[in-house]
Amino acid sequence: MRATVGEAIGRLRRERHTQVLAAAVLGGFVVRLVWILYATRAPAGEHDPAFYEALARSLAAGDGYAGPTGQPTAYYPPGYPAALSVVVWLVLHTPLPDDVPMAGAALNLVVGTVSIALVGLLGRRLVGPWVGAIAAVLVALTPSLIMYTGLLLTETLFIGVELAALAVLLWRPWSGESGGRPEAPSARRLAFAGVLFGFALLVRPTFGPAFVLLPVALALAWRDARRWIRGTAVLVGAAALVVVPWTIRNLVQLHAFVPISTNTGDNLCIGNHPGAPGSFALPEYCFADLPPFDPPASEVEQNRLLTERALEWAKDHPGEQVRLLAWRTYFTFLNDHEAVRATTSYGDDPWLSPRRVEVLQFWADAVYFPLLALGALGVAAFGAGRSPRRLALVLVIAGIAIAPWPFFGEPRFHVPLLPLLAVPAALPLAAFPEIRRRFRPGFTGTEGRDVGHSLTPE
Numbered sequence: 001m002r003a004t005v006g007e008a009i010g011r012l013r014r015e016r017h018t019q020v021l022a023a024a025v026l027g028g029f030v031v032r033l034v035w036i037l038y039a040t041r042a043p044a045g046e047h048d049p050a051f052y053e054a055l056a057r058s059l060a061a062g063d064g065y066a067g068p069t070g071q072p073t074a075y076y077p078p079g080y081p082a083a084l085s086v087v088v089w090l091v092l093h094t095p096l097p098d099d100v101p102m103a104g105a106a107l108n109l110v111v112g113t114v115s116i117a118l119v120g121l122l123g124r125r126l127v128g129p130w131v132g133a134i135a136a137v138l139v140a141l142t143p144s145l146i147m148y149t150g151l152l153l154t155e156t157l158f159i160g161v162e163l164a165a166l167a168v169l170l171w172r173p174w175s176g177e178s179g180g181r182p183e184a185p186s187a188r189r190l191a192f193a194g195v196l197f198g199f200a201l202l203v204r205p206t207f208g209p210a211f212v213l214l215p216v217a218l219a220l221a222w223r224d225a226r227r228w229i230r231g232t233a234v235l236v237g238a239a240a241l242v243v244v245p246w247t248i249r250n251l252v253q254l255h256a257f258v259p260i261s262t263n264t265g266d267n268l269c270i271g272n273h274p275g276a277p278g279s280f281a282l283p284e285y286c287f288a289d290l291p292p293f294d295p296p297a298s299e300v301e302q303n304r305l306l307t308e309r310a311l312e313w314a315k316d317h318p319g320e321q322v323r324l325l326a327w328r329t330y331f332t333f334l335n336d337h338e339a340v341r342a343t344t345s346y347g348d349d350p351w352l353s354p355r356r357v358e359v360l361q362f363w364a365d366a367v368y369f370p371l372l373a374l375g376a377l378g379v380a381a382f383g384a385g386r387s388p389r390r391l392a393l394v395l396v397i398a399g400i401a402i403a404p405w406p407f408f409g410e411p412r413f414h415v416p417l418l419p420l421l422a423v424p425a426a427l428p429l430a431a432f433p434e435i436r437r438r439f440r441p442g443f444t445g446t447e448g449r450d451v452g453h454s455l456t457p458e
Contacts, residue, residue: 015129017129017130017132017133018129018133020133020134020136020137021117021120021124021129021132021133021136023137024116024120024133024136024137024139024140025113025116025117025120025136025140027140027141028112028113028116028136028139028140028141028146029109029113029116031140031141031146032108032109032112032113032146032149033109035146035147035149035150036102036105036106036108036109036149036150039147039150039343040101040102040105040150040151041101041343041345041349041351042100042101043101043152043345043349044345044348044349045345045346045348045349047342047345047346047348048076048152048153049151049152049153049342049345050152051076052076052080052081052084052152052153052154053084053088053100053101053104053152054068055073055076055078055081055085056081056082056084056085056088056100056104057085057088057100059081059082059085059088060085060086060088060089060092061092065078065081065249067295067296067299069295071295071296072253072254072295072296073262073295073296073299074250074254074258074260074261074262074296074299075261075262075263075299076261076263077154077202077203077204077205077260077261078202078246078260078261079154079157079158079161079199079200079201079202079203079204080153080154080157080158080203082202083107083157083203084100084104084107084152086107087100087103087104087106087107088100088103088104090103091103100152101152104152105149105150105151107157108148108149108150108151108156108157109149111156111157111159111160112145112149112156112159112160114160114164115139115156115159115160115163115419116136116139116140117136118160118163118164118167119132119135119136119138119139119163119419119422119423120132120133120135120136121167122135122163122166122167122170122393122423123135123136123422123423123426125167125170125171125172126170126387126389126390126393126423127390127423127426127427127430128430130426130430131423131426131427131430132423132426134426134429134430135422135423135425135426136422138371138422138425138426139418139419139422141367142367142368142371142418142422143336143339143360143363143364143367143368144336144337144338144339144364144368144415144418145159145415145418145419147339147340147342147343147360147364148339148342148415150343151339151342151343153342153412154203154204155412155415155416157203158200158203158204158207158416159415159416159419161196161199161200161203162200162207162396162416162420163419163420164196165193165196165197165200166193166392166393166396166420168189168192168193168196169185169189169190169193169214169392170389170392170393171189172185172189173389174221174387174388174389185221185231187230187231187234190231190234190235190238191234191235191237191238192238193235193238194234194235194236194237194238194239194241195238195239195241195242197211197214197235197238197239198238198239198240198241198242198243199242201239201242201243201260202242202243202246202260204416205259205260205261205264206400206403206404206407206413207399207400207403208399208403209399209400209402209403210395210396210397210398210399210400210403211239211399212399213395213396213398213399214235214392214395214396215228215232215235216391216395217388217389217391217392217395218231218232218235218388218392220388220391221388243259243260246260247259247260253296254296254299254300255296255297255300256300258300258303262299262300262302262303263303264303264307265302265303265304265305265306265307265310266286266302266303266306267407267408268306268307268310268311268406268407269283269285269286269287269306269307269309269310270282270283270286270407270408271310271324271328271404271406271407271408272310272311272313272314272324272406273285273286273309273310273313274313276320276324276408277327278323278324278326278327278328278330278331278408278409279327279328279331279408279409279410280408280410281408285309285313286306286309286310290302290305291305325405327409328404328405328407328408328409329401329404329405329409330409331408331409331410331411332401332404332409332410332411332413332414333372333411333414334409334411335361335364335365335368335411336364336365336367336368336369336411336414336415336418337360337361337364337365337411338410338411338412338415339364339415340352340357340360340361340364342412343360344357368418371418371421371422371425372421374421374424374425374428374429375417375421375422375424375425376421377424377425377427377428378421378423378424378425378426378427378428379394379397379421379424381424381427382394382424382427393420393423393424394424396420397417397420397421400414400416400417400420401414401417
């Protein structure tokens with residue numbers, strides 16, 4: 001153990017990129033801590049944070065996953081309330097202050113800080129040390145990721161779980177050191193990653209498209225069909241072990257087949273109705289003439305009814321889907337300051353002055369758009385290579401990007417992409433030190449070897 005710690009300290013002293021990574025993790029922790037101390041408040045109004053807190057309190061009190069009437073519910077995916085219930089239980093049963101929003105923010109602080117390190121390590125394993133270090137800096141200083149740390153919302157936890165799953169899956173090379181035969185990850189690694197992916201689905205079911213695309217990357221690593229089928233079965237089976245118990249619970253308590261949640265119908269109809277704008281709306285077409293409120297039966301019936309209405313309208317208006325896909329994408333990537341609205345409980349707690357709101361919105365977007373542009377440039381470079389592991393990252397990015405297409409677009413939906421985009425976005429940024437060294441007088445070709453190595457293919 002002493003040798004390991006000593007080696008880590010020695011590496012930190014002699015490796016500049018390791019120092020940058022460590023500074024990113026520490027700096028990211030500090031700015032997030034400062035933000036939650038400044039901005040964390042009890043959620044106001046009837047919005048997601050208030051419902052997540054109520055569900056977490058119900059779980060922590062031993063009352064199960066229950067709605068406002070005390071009846072079983074599955075309207076919200078259970079992953080985030082379940083994780084939040086752990087810290088709720090701690091503050092309710094220990095001398096810690098009974099401040100659930102701050103306890104949730106503390107959980108986000110830990111997960112968010114670990115996420116910075118995971119991005120750095122993921123970039124290091126996929127490309128090289130400088131790419132990992134720069135990617136960690138980008139994540140540490142992205143304003144929206146900082147601001148979501150103080151909110152009882154799913155973003156921070158989902159990002160941590162998705163990064164952990166990808167780090168497990170992509171940690172070791174999938175190909176030989178010198179052009180050898182491609183090799184896919186071991187069954188144990190696939191199973192561990194699958195469990196994490198399963199929990200990610202319970203936090204945000206919209207991760208489904210990204211999870212479905214992952215076997216494409218495995219197919220490139222395993223050219224043998226039988227090995228690919230076995231490997232995919234392990235990955236999917238491990239995820240199912242996490243999700244299926246919740247599905248069985250819903251079958252028993254709601255008397256209906258609900259794989260994860262009953263809000264799918266709401267989201268489908270919000271995005272598929274006469275005059276749908278491609279963004280959030282509450283149209284009469286969807287929400288008029290709903291069954292009387294009688295949970296959980298009415299919850300299940302509403303989900304079924306709205307799903308039918310949405311699919312019927314989409315079937316009768318296939319040409320509208322082309323227009324709506326464009327608008328859903330537009331609204332998903334329109335800006336990156338949704339966290340500012342969420343910080344004020346979407347206007348129900350306007351504690352920030354208009355001037356501060358403007359400053360925070362400008363700050364968030366000023367970082368977001370260059371990151372998005374650099375990320376798109378880096379994704380193109382990743383996609384042009386032949387690395388199955390890098391392709392896996394690109395496919396996850398694509399899967400998360402298209403997840404809103406059946407529903408509606410909202411800037412909050414792109415937030416889980418930002419840490420993933422930071423890795424390819426670091427590619428062009430990591431090239432700049434190398435370029436400066438090459439044009440410096442007296443350059444011999446041996447300087448900056450770390451940077452050069454970081455940009456070489458696997």
